[in-house]
Amino acid sequence: MTFLHKFPKAAKVSKANFIVAFIALGLGGFFGFIQALHRTGVFRGFFNSGEYYTLLTGHGVLLALIFTTFFIAGLFVWGVTRSLEREPENMTFTWSWFWIMTIGLVMAAVAILGGLVPNGSIRAAVLYTFYPPLQAHPMFYIGLALVLIGSWMAGADWFWSYRKWREENPTDRIPILTFMTLFTMLMWYVCTIGLAIEVVGLLIPWSLGWVVEIEPLLPRTLFWFFGHAVVYFWLLPAYYVWYAILPKLSGGRLFSDSMTRIVFIIFLILSTPVGYHHQYADAGISLGFKFYAMATTMLLLLPSLMTLFTVVASMEHGARQRGGKGYFAWVGKLPWDRPAFVGCALAGIMFAAGGFSGMINAGMNVNLLIHNTLWIPGHFHLTVGTAVALTFMAISYWLVPQLTGRKLKFKTLALIQPYTWFLGMTLMSNAMHRAGLAGVPRRTAEPEFNTNAMSFDPVFGTMGEMKWQIAIGGTILLISLILFLWVITTSWLAGEKSDKPVDDYIPEPLSGVEHTPAVLDNMKLWFALALILVLLAYSFPLWEMIQDGIFEPGALPRPS
């Protein structure tokens, strides 16, 4: 008996979400490969530089917003169903959020890809941050709003299951998988307030022409209200995998249940009031609020550093149970021949590196050294592009067999895949960080100086060498992505049917829930605290911005 046989309805929902996620991953990843060749100038024959931004928007939206959201939905359906041992309460409701999200995704994707139609009027080359006054077709914003509404309903679905479960189990502690899901969703509700106000309140009326002018700073600020918490919305499901599943894949048990819960609570509280750290270089926001955001951002290092300890300790526990010894030698006893483990472990290592460049980004003034340079995509390809994406891919090797009731095919290719991803990403992001230090901007089709006889001065090495490093890294990543999609597709369609395609048992933590204080499960308390901190960070500056009118000082729209 595996998940499919116990919970066939939930398995179907999970699978539907995964299918959408993997299609978005394939398409978005392919766009990324084209970009790697285009912006380095290695090969610019696929598209013109003017069309580059359509691809860039597609890459960002499909991977950062669509792949993540759908995969997370699939993962959480699996986790909530499994840990509460109940199918979704109402399948009509469950399928309706899936279809609302999917319709929204299709609308956004059509608006973006419309930009590749010559002389077409449906365009959305506004990148995934869609800062006005650059204007996309209304369909783009409406699609995003639908994805958002669908994701809210998905969260409501999981809370619904939880309430029903609570009625039947009034004294039990919240199972850890459900706990992590609910806290991630609580954080999502807090941070998407900003996005909802921006998209529904400002951008949709504006793109439909009901209002003409827009004040650029207000939607930008509302975007970043959401925009940093969203990275934790991607990251927390990766943590979810590292806490709940990775210890077992390592041959051990989760080190501490209470630490896990504390980490998720801190993320709920601190994720949103940090948004100004994306606006250190903005006029119109006073230094005091920038400093407040830096302090909360730096405090957010704490849960990640705690995660580092707890997760590595859980892996070490596994390695020692497998016979590992010494201070360092135990690492060799970890199952480096299992793709699911290898992917998660390498993703974790990358996250440690990405954590460092994130610390630089968080430093209010040192941020200017790298603000909007290629360093930033270098950073988030380590975090969301590897820590999150590689974890999701790796855990698919373990989840998809449970959802389909089929064994994994091509295990050797599956094993090669995370290593190639790690290699490709190191090459690409290493060069991106270094190019960023030399001042090479992000988000541009042709980063070279065109008409002035100027050049960027790298600290060491040459621009040419970095360009090849990025292009080769991007190519290796594409190969890795193809391997992943091949393994998953063939296993999904033609894997050997089995009652037990993987060992899906998850052992109890070392320090279990019996050691965990009850207050940690008090969702109302932590949610209220999160709202208070958000109000402290945002109420005054937002109020100040709308003093002169919500759309003033107004700028005219510029169709992208």
Next chain:
Amino acid sequence: MTNSETSNSEEGSNKTLVRTLIIIGIGIPVLVELLTLFNLVNVQIFNDKTDQVQRRSQPDQAVEFTEGDTLFTKSNYPVVISGMQINVSAQEWVFELEFRPSDTTMQATPLVKVDSLRLKNGDLLRRGQEWSASQSKSMRWTLPNGQVPVKLYLSGKELITEDSVRNIHEEVPLGSIPVRYTRKTQR
């Protein structure tokens, strides 16, 4: 490729594979990062700014033409680039070029022609436009999105006598062309 992980021969080849993967997949990344760290610290702290002089040497700049410059200066019918701009909208990129006769244009009816444009990506845009050098002329090209012209190929027909014509060809490398946003007008 088999799914079995227990057979001994499989185990052996698996070990070799894992070792290779670790050496390539983790070894190279670690090496790259260590080299980066070493070079950064080495350049910044130990031989600070040795390449300062070298890095500012700029490539030799060819003479580039921009708005206001005169072409065919050696002939007796020079023309002036009186306007040059790229108008960019979401849908299309349009290159607009305007010539007027120079004050020193002597001959009344020589014909001048823009044969083609060389774009930055190397493509050639052929669409000849011919006019009399004694008159002003404006012309426009629709560019592939994102491309800018870097060179003009011109030719001139100079009447030496009543019935003999001399052809002159000129390559005009273009300097910085202003690129401006325009709302596309519906046509």
Next chain:
Amino acid sequence: MAENNSSSSNKSDPSQSWEQQNPEIEREIGIEEYQPKGTLTFTLMYLGLVVLMWLFMYFVEFGGNAPSIIE
């Protein structure tokens, strides 16, 4: 993959822990016994590296990168 071939029986005997049923696991380590000294070593090394790199990035790369915004 994470499965092991004999574990298909692993919940059949509830008196046995997961570790006891898993042939890859040599010994079961309980919470009282477990000292994550390797983890502490690694995390301390990471901390040291981060501090050194921060000092370098902040005071050398950034501090020595004039002109800067002075007001």
Next chain:
Amino acid sequence: MHIHKFERFWIKLSFGLIAFFIASVIYGFVAMDLKVIGDYQTIDPQNLGETEFGTPGVRKVTKNGQTEYEVYVQTIQFAFQPGTARPITVPANTRVTFYITSPDVLHGFEVAGTNINTMSIPGQVAKLTTIFPESREYGLVCNEYCGPAHHIMEGKIKVVPKSEFDKSNLVQ
């Protein structure tokens, strides 16, 4: 709650690390003159013509008996005015204050390879003061996506020795 003593130690160290980061940022801000811009003023982006931005360029001002320069820059789709068609020319080792805004969309204003890096947001004026320590040319980059020709938007800052600074090009 069961927290291993190693983990307790690690959490304490983590707090120390956070405090160290914040402290070094404050130290750089106060003692090393490594600042970021704050709030300055709003402006109507559709009527820049009536402000100093209507005649963008370098101006000479006297502050506290010292000669300083002010540079008003408009970032437009797809040029710095001034900066693209002709370089922004300023003297070395002199206080220069930039006022930057945009009439159309968001742009970036990055002096490549330096710590001068700010956003140009329609409706907001970014104000920053700096001193260029050496005479050389700096590349100017728009580092925020600003439309289909974003990659073409670039410019130049030319820093010349004080003695060679030509004041005839100043805006009155």
